[in-house]
Amino acid sequence: MVIKVFLATSSGSTAIKKKQQDVLGFLEALKIDFAQLDIACNEENRMWMRENVPEEKKPENGIPLPPQIFNNESYCGDYDTFFDAKEDNDVYTFLGLPAPPGSKKRRSALEESQEVEGEEERDEGDQPVSEEEEELRQLEEEQEEDE
Structure with missing residues (x-):
């Protein structure tokens, strides 16, 4: 299973940059393998992300903002749902991964x-x-x- 984090490396938004860093830093701290997929420099990544975020999870304007998190092809959520899972100590369930011993x-x-x-x-x-x-x-x- 590969966790995919769609992000924008050249985002002008400080809030988006902070959210992306929070997700990446937390995954690194837990030693969870993940792939960073840039939507700013790669049109295929941007289109794939936009097409695969469920309609009910898209914002009113229809364009989901990074970071967006997937487990292979399965949508996990955006930053807000990641943050909620982190607060509830439920990140492994959020990511669709088994919790390691001792968690x-x-x-x-x-x-x-x-x-x-x-x-x-x-x-x-x-x-x-x-x-x-x-x-x-x-x-x-x-x-x-x-x-």
């Missing part, structure tokens, strides 16, 4: 499965109790025995 999403899923397994193994009478609850239970048992 936050994988760790939390593993922790949840361990918690569920632990709950399944416990009986109702085997619930963990605090020391105070245990002392109260013992007092009640002693009172019942005295009666």
